[in-house]
Amino acid sequence: MSDPILLAEGLEYAYPDAVMALQGLNLRVQPGRRLALLGANGSGKTTLLLHLNGTLRPARGQVRLDGQILGYDRAARLAWRSRVGLVLQDPEDQLFSATVAQDVSFGPLNQGLSDAEARTRVDEALASLRIAHLAGRPTHALSFGQKKRVAIAGILAMRPAVVILDEPTAGLDPHGVAHLLGALRHLQDSGTTLVFSTHDVDLAYAWADDIAILGAGRVLRQGTAVEALADSNLLGSAHLRTPTILALATALRDSGDLEWSDAQPPRTQGELVELIRQRSVHARN
């Protein structure tokens, strides 16, 4: 196991109105992988994300970036945020400028880049999310799915090593989800580490390399997607459920219809259908 790029150790945090949000949380983020933070509403996902980029400061515990304990003075936070980008759930919360290109340039300019450099970064970020054609459009006239992508572009333009996304697929229709995941995969291929929160177990199972299951402000289990989702009792106690594809694949194995190894269960509808087809071809031959 390689050294984690981000490491949260024993985080505790309570909001000003005394709601305890994190209660001794430990998490490791492996470089270059996709980590899903899977948890029900109120399990502390968003609070954790705000700790991972230094927005919130834990009452106890610490966050390490590349092994270094992070500080909370201005300079440390600035450096931290250049390495770790955070995309919030609601794009309305993070689009402030009149046009798409202006908005995406916000981060690079704040990093102190020249106008020319910022322009390059904007073009690059928009292209990587396949929304270069939106550059001159007014932000308020975008569709919800477009706003989401522009918000992500605003972070990408800062070239962070880790991109953290809060519920990236929330509110998107199937087409929008597919489009977004394609763009994120492209991003990972270029070496970026991805962390995203979700309460969608099917999405986490289909799409994450690693999963951390959150409940009541703690990480209840962390492992590869398959390891983390194996225990249906744990999922139930975290107000979650077993992913549909995993449940059906298990039922089909139990009934003797299908064979697959625990190390490589089918994870998407496509994979499961393929498995069924192959088996019937075998049976016929």
Added chain:
Amino acid sequence: MSDPILLAEGLEYAYPDAVMALQGLNLRVQPGRRLALLGANGSGKTTLLLHLNGTLRPARGQVRLDGQILGYDRAARLAWRSRVGLVLQDPEDQLFSATVAQDVSFGPLNQGLSDAEARTRVDEALASLRIAHLAGRPTHALSFGQKKRVAIAGILAMRPAVVILDEPTAGLDPHGVAHLLGALRHLQDSGTTLVFSTHDVDLAYAWADDIAILGAGRVLRQGTAVEALADSNLLGSAHLRTPTILALATALRDSGDLEWSDAQPPRTQGELVELIRQRSVHARN
């Protein structure tokens, strides 16, 4: 087929910024059933819902309630809204009062009920959604799922014959979805007609009696859930996809593993697993 309780005929509507939202839309809502309006983002779902309760007035076409063409004067709208309740997607758009009980009392008092009657309605509505314990709680301190249920209670307290819900499960975790659907089923059992919009094909397939597929401001197809979702090309062109359970059940039938009739395909994970189990029991015997 019984007479529709709501009927939209040839609705056309354009927003002030000239975006055409409805382009000759026809829809029929059968009494006592659950109708899902299934469509991608931007397909006109919300605009349609706002027409069904008289909030928006179509440029062309009309809406009939119990066979009567509806007017748009003040008295007609009030009467209309007493029969047809609308729950918006974001509960924050519908909750305005400091405490839950106060908020829920707003609709009944607007209907001209006495304080005592309104109080009964409030208790009843909260009880039917199993949130009686929240009555005295401040609205702003509720969780998202609780707010959703309070917003629904605010409509139920007016005792409408039809309850229309815009994306009722959006933003809810699996536990919250199950809870909400249970409450809605209970409501339907007491005779209320339910209409809900969603872009979640799995939800629509599992849960709706009837489905209308929306695309580009029109109803592309309306029928029972099974009929409406049969055509995967149509779904694709509407930026949707075939529900996972239906896709897998079809694959298993094609491979000769399962048998089921087109009139009664498995619609939930539970039903499909059950079918697989039964078959393996048969096979063993």
Added chain:
Amino acid sequence: MFAIDRHAWANRWRDRHPGERLLLAGGGLLILSLLPVFTTAPLILLVMTIATVAGAGIPVRDLLAFMAIPVGFLLTGAPFLAVSLDLNDGIRLAFSPAGAMTALEVTLRSLAALSCLALLALTTPVVELVALLRRLGVPSAIVEIMLLIYRLIFLFMEQAITGQHAQAARQGYSTFGRSLRSLGQLVATLLQRALQRARRLETGLAARGFEGELRVLSPVHALSWPRLLRIGVLLGAVSLLALRLDRWLG
């Protein structure tokens, strides 16, 4: 979101009529205004603190947190009163015994008055006090607007905080100039969203028969006459004791 508001909704007196606490806090402020400060203020401070902590069950720590910011203001403001400024002979600052007396008086009165405010604010939801304004003849349109403001504050506050987090994530507060620009953008965006929210709320409430008035059921808290009487007796006793002490001290 606000610690004060959380206590107001969840304290031992939650189900009692807000008029009772209004009488206690308001009566405290009144006798503090009318009677000699040096003897009245300490007694009021004592009574209100005991009532808040032992009566309503507000933790001492949270009461102190409530007092912290205004007390900070007091500590910076009061010393100014103890200093005199002579303009005749250039500008000369000097310690003034008379000013020091004023400073002490103001400090005592402020602390006592603050304890009254704390009692009221920590035990009574703002909306219940606003509802009482209707009885005082404040037009219902104003009262309704106040109640709506209360509700919307929490909504907008959350958007403001989230918006600032989003800007900070993109280095929006890295320098003074950028901070100002970010804040301006945030304020402009929040204002537009606030106005959008008003429009959406209009649609949402229209679905519930909104025709202009925002009438809702008022919570039923019975006014307890015995408790009102006890509060009256308590305030009377404080007044008498304060006067007696004042005469005794000369």
Added chain:
Amino acid sequence: MHIMEGFLPPIHAAAWTAVAVPFLVVGARRVVTLTREQPQTRLLLASAGAFAFVLSALKIPSVTGSCSHPTGTGLGAILFGPSVMAVLGAIVLLFQALLLAHGGLTTLGANIVAMAVVGPWVAYGVFRLTRSLGGALTIAVFLAAMLGDLATYLMTSIQLALAFPDPTSGILGALTKFGGVFALTQIPLAVIEGLLTVIVVNLLTQY
């Protein structure tokens, strides 16, 4: 800078409350008329009021590194007019006292006069005057917000000076004392508030 609970002598507290009342009555009448003509105005005004509260809770960066809060007085007066702002301002001040322990109940009247009456009227007057003299929108907004802000603090200084005349040099001396302190801290903040309001109005007109 709100005057805290109990800080003013009772007579002064009562007198400032009496001064505030007529402005509130006039403003309230205006609000009642507006809402009667157009019921939905309730929602709009409430949104504006809640926005003003939130604005006052935001921290603005200041040159010295310390933080202050935008008053939003100028912005509100320009957008909604000063008489309505008196009511909205008063509501915000009441809520600040009860939710944040900023200001107080006995000093509510004095704070209303400074922040919800004098500030908005000065801002509004400066804005209209500058515009009628042919000043650019940006200049008018800047001056309105800055001077509205300064007028608020000047009024607060006057209130404190009247309540606590200097033992040696009297009210004038006290005004110099309080005003001097405020001038040091508030002039830069007023300038910042002016700049901020210009940014906001520019963005609003841009959309």
